[in-house]
Amino acid sequence: MSKELREEIEKAICSISTFRVLAELAKHPTKTYTKYALSKATMLDAKDVSNAIKKLLEINWIEEVNLGSIKVYKINLNNDKVRILTEFLRKINYI
Numbered sequence: 001m002s003k004e005l006r007e008e009i010e011k012a013i014c015s016i017s018t019f020r021v022l023a024e025l026a027k028h029p030t031k032t033y034t035k036y037a038l039s040k041a042t043m044l045d046a047k048d049v050s051n052a053i054k055k056l057l058e059i060n061w062i063e064e065v066n067l068g069s070i071k072v073y074k075i076n077l078n079n080d081k082v083r084i085l086t087e088f089l090r091k092i093n094y095i
Contacts, residue, residue: 008059009081017044021052025062025075026086027095032065032072 013019020042025033033041039049053073056062063076077083089095 011055011059012061012081013085015052015055017042017048018052018055020044021049022056022061022075022085023089023095025073026082026089029075029077029086032074034070034072038073 011018012022021038021044024038024041025031035046035049035053038044038053039046042049044052053062053064057064060079061076061082062073065072065074075082075086077086086095
């Protein structure tokens with residue numbers, strides 16, 4: 001495993017906050033969420049959700065969609081690693 005791949009995976013799933021945000025987005029892959037909606041769905045505070053979103057955007061695991069003055073987020077299933085992780089989470093009934 002390359003150092004870059006290891007760092008990407010660790011950035012995505014080594015924080016409970018980041019993992020919760022990722023799992024919530026993976027649970028509903030066609031849905032978009034505001035930061036507020038993610039905070040409510042994951043029971044995380046706004047700061048934790050913002051930090052998780054920042055990390056996941058940096059590694060291209062989620063997508064940001066600008067709707068005028070509102071930004072919404074969704075899972076990036078075009079990323080092979082995200083698609084595989086999502087399938088795994090479904091198979092073990094985590095999502």
